[in-house]
Amino acid sequence: MYGLILDGVIKTLISHFGEDKWEEIQRHCNTHYAGFNAQKKYSETIVNRITKAAVEVTGMPTKDIMNLYGEYFVKYVATRGYAPILRVLGRNMRDFLNGLDNLHEYLRFSYPSMKPPSFFCEKETRNGLILHYRSRRKGYLHYVMGQIHQVGMDYYNTEVHIEIINEEETMGLTHVIMALHFDNVAFQQGDSGLDDLANSLSLCSEVFFDVFPFHIVYNQSMIINSIGSGLAAVMPECMNQPLDEVFMLMRPLVDLNVENVLMYSNNVFLLTSINPIAAKTTEDNRLTMANTEEEFSTRHIRLKGQMLYMKEWGAIIFLGTPIMENLERMFEAGLYINDLSMHDCSRDLVLAGTQQSAELKMALDQEQQKSKKLEESMKKLDFEMKRTDSLLYQMIPKTVADRLRKGEAAVNTCEVFDQVTILFSDVVGFTQICSQITPMAVVSMLNAMYTKFDMLSEKHRVYKVETIGDAYMVVSGAPTITRFHALYIADMAFDMLDSMADLIDPATGKSMRIRVAGIHSGTVVAGVVGVKMPRYCLFGDTVNIASKMENNGEAMKIHISALTKEQLEAFPYMIEKRDSVIEIKVSHNVFNS
Structure with a gap:
């Protein structure tokens, strides 16, 4: 878990209950938290320990504490420069909810090892919609509910009432179905008026496929019928193979089948090849469902894109782009710049990213060093403050000293x-x-x-x-x-x-x-x-x-x-x-x- 979330938890408790209560909570934890580096990963158990102590000290139920975390986190990340991202995710609350998975994809650039939840919207009405929430973390449902409620208030001036319909745990995955009641002003908006134009145009499938060199077309039996030229260069053997035997679905957190693909058509899909590219497959280098996204080899290709059902073909097409952090990663995967699309930013991102990666890495290392020194300084300052307090309380009673402060x-x-x-x-x-x-x-x-x-x-x-x-x-x-x-x-x-x-x-x-x-x-x-x-x-x-x-x-x-x-x-x-x-x-x- 990244320090950004943990720091938000501390800020929540201090803001809502005050410094004295936070000190008491730390004593109940039998530890002291001087602060967290937003970019650094920490133990998943820290939030649980802090929350358990907060419940004992404040007397508030766990779900209310988690709800507070979620509500305050929206305000907290806004102060750290994330307000513009939240503001442009959607024109209204419905668009924001449909784009939640996309938000986490954007954040991966800053937090590459994050384990985000997955969201899916259905049964939309004028008065709200049904939201499916899936996560491999347990106990964060009310945290998410607090975030949704606060986003509605802060960015869309919309009161969102959340009703839990069903909650279940399967294979280490939490799946919750929620009914979100709000003024859904975007429901039943008129069409764009382009239907006549769309019907009058025809497009050869060969041209269409050339535009998307990493596309995948598969039928309702999940058999791959067509792949783009870029994908064919590195994975020619995947033709006529079942999609779920060639790729593993990393996002959203659902099984890879036709029914789920059609339900999640508004979500970003992330596919990872099960076998490494251009290498002999062995039992040791195959991916399994137990792996996390950061655990795959550099020779496993990742594709991110959109799934669309093509009625005329009776098939589903995946329009994807390979995720390449740098030129070295591309070369290891057997890909070249010419394999990437010309009409999007794929080439520019890889080339520009390579040119700037050294500077960015150096800047990030410097910031991490500064952050580490700041964290150490905060610990020393906190230790000295405790010594000062101890000395002060020996001279003046604590109750009196606190009043003077x-x-x-x-x-x-x-x-x-x-x-x-x-x-x-x-x-x-x-x-x-x-x-x-x-x-x-x-x-x-x-x-x-x-x-x-x-x-x-x-x-x-x-x-x-x-x-x-x-x-x-x-x-x-x-x-x-x-x-x-x-x-x-x-x-x-x-x-x-x-x-x-x-x-x-x-x-x-x-x-x-x-x-x-x-x-x-x-x-x-x-x-x-x-x-x-x-x-x-x-x-x-x-x-x-x-x-x-x-x-x-x-x-x-x-x-x-x-x-x-x-x-x-x-x-x-x-x-x-x-x-x-x-x-x-x-x-x-x-x-x-």
């Missing part, structure tokens, strides 16, 4: 949290320790301690507010509200004390000692303040009380306030009352702890 003023992030618990801790004898060791040793000591504390904060789901010197401050209940704020902080405090057994005081060589000297519960205002180096800060008496309690704590003990004690009474903690009551003056009030 959207342009919200910092002061608007401030909120009142009615129930939080705050913890302050410090190192016992920190000033004395600093006087006995080097500054680098102090930094190393604090780094080891804070690393353990940071891990504990993740474990107990508390938010680290800041560190100042040897003081460490955390909060529970903000920015994430929880009724277990006091419980989380208490558990954090006990683990902080336990972690001291692994930390050595470099001044004495003994275990470090801390005071969890200030735990208090109450109301705070929290938010980001300032413009330069913004930080998430807490304000209010609750913060001041917890901070001042820190000065009255004891080594390796946890000092809590009366309000925190009330929050913990429902939990199995042993709480001892201090011998003396400590009074803390805050906002002209005296607080006892």
Whole structure:
């Protein structure tokens, strides 16, 4: 599958659900898609993985997601320069639907390995028609339905209502019959007025055959009665042979028989010789139906053209042209320029294509290299953005950071949290320790301690507010509200004390000692303040009380306030009352702890 389709899928999800949902979808996929090169082929399973994750994240049914893909893809390819092709495919919606197979043939020049579906229209009325859809890919029906609906709206100002009549799977081929209801303004248009002229002219079949050197005439028993001079030069043995034993039908995706040929007369037919040209046939070089179009040898000839039923002959004629990418390919097939028609562009295309192929190949290689470098740069940029996000979320809560990114003023992030618990801790004898060791040793000591504390904060789901010197401050209940704020902080405090057994005081060589000297519960205002180096800060008496309690704590003990004690009474903690009551003056009030 080409990257053009995959990139359209990503653009659909981002456009419809937003960047955050797309990131969540990628996490559900357990992978990350930085982008896709439109000309590069990727695994067929990528769309299925993305769609499955999108269904889980958004809750939308799979068929609705696929429909979104199809609708957005029409808009997406228009931005990539394909709008003119879509616009000139037909004068109206009916003509567009009849030319769908032709559209995919045009796209083969840019995407030679594509595996397009096949379409066929029948039972046309003033109110619509019946559309047959065949594809070797499963699960893309609603994708196609979305595309048809959007093309009708964008290019023909026509609302198309699609009804699924029948759907079946045979031999790995999906065949769906759909009734398309729309205002079919082209139905029953008058004839061209040339019938009288056509009846008055006569044309010798010999002249007619000379004009088309790669024609094939076969009867209703599929026996070849006539071939053009160009085809006779390389495949003379095919005369009087059954057509389906000489050629394999690659497009449209139907069996090669008279009934299907007559039904698909408006479609482009692509025939590929079963046996290689001008070479001895063996079992190894014969094509089988399991092969794809790109798997044939360069010595197998491909003919693209139109099938017409000739009433006067009681036979069907195929007016085709060989598909030759370059002169080397033509020579390998045993053909020459003079074998090609003079009245069409076959000769010009081969000659001009050969002259320009070197330049085009060089330009394409350069573009692919640029695209590859861009893809690598996008991956690096995405990796760096994730690192930046990770660093930002360590400084500011994710919910707050996302609001700031959207342009919200910092002061608007401030909120009142009615129930939080705050913890302050410090190192016992920190000033004395600093006087006995080097500054680098102090930094190393604090780094080891804070690393353990940071891990504990993740474990107990508390938010680290800041560190100042040897003081460490955390909060529970903000920015994430929880009724277990006091419980989380208490558990954090006990683990902080336990972690001291692994930390050595470099001044004495003994275990470090801390005071969890200030735990208090109450109301705070929290938010980001300032413009330069913004930080998430807490304000209010609750913060001041917890901070001042820190000065009255004891080594390796946890000092809590009366309000925190009330929050913990429902939990199995042993709480001892201090011998003396400590009074803390805050906002002209005296607080006892």
